Each structure stands twice: as structure tokens, then as C-alpha cells.
Amino acid sequence: MSASDLEVLWAGQPVSVEPLTAEAFKAFGDVIEASDSAQHFTINQGFAERFHQLAHVDLTQDGGQPTISIFKARAQPLPLQLSMLEKHPFGSQAFMPLSGDAYLVVVALGGDTPDMTTLKCFSATAQQGVNYAKGTWHHPLLALQDGDFLVVDRAGPAGELNCVEFALDALHLKINS
Amino acid sequence: MSASDLEVLWAGQPVSVEPLTAEAFKAFGDVIEASDSAQHFTINQGFAERFHQLAHVDLTQDGGQPTISIFKARAQPLPLQLSMLEKHPFGSQAFMPLSGDAYLVVVALGGDTPDMTTLKCFSATAQQGVNYAKGTWHHPLLALQDGDFLVVDRAGPAGELNCVEFALDALHLKINS
Numbered sequence: 001m002s003a004s005d006l007e008v009l010w011a012g013q014p015v016s017v018e019p020l021t022a023e024a025f026k027a028f029g030d031v032i033e034a035s036d037s038a039q040h041f042t043i044n045q046g047f048a049e050r051f052h053q054l055a056h057v058d059l060t061q062d063g064g065q066p067t068i069s070i071f072k073a074r075a076q077p078l079p080l081q082l083s084m085l086e087k088h089p090f091g092s093q094a095f096m097p098l099s100g101d102a103y104l105v106v107v108a109l110g111g112d113t114p115d116m117t118t119l120k121c122f123s124a125t126a127q128q129g130v131n132y133a134k135g136t137w138h139h140p141l142l143a144l145q146d147g148d149f150l151v152v153d154r155a156g157p158a159g160e161l162n163c164v165e166f167a168l169d170a171l172h173l174k175i176n177s
Numbered sequence: 178m179s180a181s182d183l184e185v186l187w188a189g190q191p192v193s194v195e196p197l198t199a200e201a202f203k204a205f206g207d208v209i210e211a212s213d214s215a216q217h218f219t220i221n222q223g224f225a226e227r228f229h230q231l232a233h234v235d236l237t238q239d240g241g242q243p244t245i246s247i248f249k250a251r252a253q254p255l256p257l258q259l260s261m262l263e264k265h266p267f268g269s270q271a272f273m274p275l276s277g278d279a280y281l282v283v284v285a286l287g288g289d290t291p292d293m294t295t296l297k298c299f300s301a302t303a304q305q306g307v308n309y310a311k312g313t314w315h316h317p318l319l320a321l322q323d324g325d326f327l328v329v330d331r332a333g334p335a336g337e338l339n340c341v342e343f344a345l346d347a348l349h350l351k352i353n354s
Contacts (some may be wrong), residue, residue: 006315034247034325044317048248052334055245066243068271068308068329070211094245096327098275098304127275129327131245140221142247148211148308150273150327152245155230 007119007176020122028107028136029053032129055131058092059154066153073143078177085137087113090162091154096129099147105130106139184353185298194313197299205231205271205284205313231307235269236331250320255354262291262314266340273306276324282307283316303353
């Protein structure tokens, strides 16, 4: 299944599936990849090139701490109806694929609710991670194959509600193969 | 090249190459892996299992911030003489392999200098990351194949010296194939 074969529809209208690039994604966060355009320099006596500060990790307001987790994702069966978007008001959230598979990224701008006129669907390669900026509306992980992702997000104070969901119950967002 | 085929010598004496486990590594930091013994729970309407808080990310003292980078590592040629260890006094440092290859982890306890009687060499699988606890003596990345690693470490204030090196100039640490 290649992402370029997918048809995405919002309220019956097609949504283009765009290649994930730093420029196209910048309103939503960062693309984590070792690209020549990133700041990079040689370390470890020549045995590594460091592609430096690829994401704005924004997790420490109001007593939050960064944490590292692994998500074991199950492939989403197609066709798929997306029923919600979510956002994390107190912190960024980064995903990096560990299993060598492409995946989809669905995001929108907005404040208390997503502005669905800004909806974007990106096709990420297995060499690209994403870091959602704090408060960015996004769909949870959309893996097309079973696979693992490293996640860098927030461990907040006890009782903090750092996930707001918005139901897409009337006008479904559909992904067809 | 399998890590189990390697011979590691410190001052002419063999150092065993141990499988990397959370228990064996706990004096040095965390092993980042989706193991059944980690806290885990189902999220994303059943489409992901979150293996939660796998590392103690310790990066924010004295104005530090977490940052995400990618190291493109070159394979170390064998036989190899290791000439130094280093430590980061102000923060933890996490490495997660992205390229599906095993690698080596060399660590020691100690304060201002490494205590070489505590030297350990671990063989990490491609599904295991490591998070060096703040101040842990370690050798820089020892990849056995060219490959990428996601790194979560510290962006400190300008001018901060967060890397201390210790030269192993008299009694070399050697890794033979």
C-alpha cells in the first residue's frame, strides 16, 4: 500500500495527500529527518554526523517533563473513517518510525476546535518523523503497516488533562485505498 | 558481524560482551524497548499499545531543554582501539537505532574519572535504545554497521560545557572481531 494510491475525502471533497516536507508542515510542527538543509556537523572522531535540533521540543511549561515511550501501532484497515482529531494543549509530541514503513499524518489548524478548511494529509516516509507543535490538531497515529514508533512527549503533573478530542461525527473524513 | 563474535580486552584482560537488559544496565541508565515488563496500555481506539516512560529523561536542570537530533553513524572498523570515554554532567542522553542494526554500548561507573574496574560492554539489539543517566561514563556511539540513531539530549545555555572526556591513552581498550 503506497500513500500515493490513497484517496482522502472530507465531506465528500478530495483532500490531496502531500509529501511531507519541512516547508509544507511548518505551521503544524517539525519534520524530523537528516536532511542536508538541517544544521549538521561531524562528531565522534569522524564516526557520526549530528543533524542537530530537528524538533522544537516544548514540554516543560507548568512542571511538565519530557518522556520517551514506544507506540506499537496496528495497521489501520482501509477504507477508514476518521471519527476524531485531538490536540495536546500543554506540550509537543514527536513520533519517529522505527520499523521502516511509511505512514500518514493528518493535521489541521484551529483553536478550541479544528478549522477543517485547513485540513492537510501528508504522506511520511519511513525516514521521517513528525513533531506536532503544542496545541496542533492531529489525528492519532495512522500506520499503514504494523510497526513501532518512538514517541517523545509530556509527562505532566498528576491530573493534568493534556488531550482534547474533537469528534468528526457529522462529516466523516474518509481514507480509501 | 555479530556482537557475540567480538573479543573485548581491557589492559589485556577479557571483558565479557553481555546482552543488554534493563537489570544489567540499571546502574548506567535505561534500556528503551517495548518489553512486557514495561508499563503499557492500549490507546488510539485499540490501534496502538503505549509502552510508557521507558527512560528517565533528565535534561532540564539549570535552564537546559530537551532536543531531538539524528546521528548518522559510520561503522567502526575492527579491530578497534578505544581511546576515550566521555560523560555529560548536565543531562541524560538517549539513543534509539533507526536502521535495524545491532550496536555496542561501553560504560563505566565513576566520578571525576571512570572506574575502569566497573567497565561493561553490552550488545544492544536493533530494537533496543539506551538512555545514559546524567554523568554516566560511556564511549561514543559504537555502530557495527552504518546507520541512523535518534538522539534525545540536552540543549543547554550558550557556553555550557556538557561533555567531559577521559583519555584511555595508557591501557587501551580493544575490540577484536
